[in-house]
Amino acid sequence: MNVSLTLELEQLIKDKVNSGKYNSVSEVIGEALRLLDERDRAHQQRLAELKAKIREGIEELERGEGIDGEEVFAEIEEDIRRVEAQMTQTEAAK
Helix, strand or coil: CCCCCCHHHHHHHHHHHHCCCCCCHHHHHHHHHHHHHHHHHHHHHHHHHHHHHHHHHHHHHHCCCCCCHHHHHHHHHHHHHHHHHHHHHHHHHC
């Protein structure tokens, strides 16, 4: 297999071999491909989990178990006001 690399990637590979952590260019490339595969698998797992959560949320909404968005935002805004008030009281006590 013949692979074309940018000068920067070639230098990176040389630096990795010269560091002593890897014995050859093949080891560096092999490790890079293993890490790429690991990252891709983790991404696919996260994507599958996200899709499952979305599916679960849709099913809850279809059963009428959803929460009105305006209510949620009102609760968040109230929480923010409460935290800001506590921070103001804490600052005043100093």
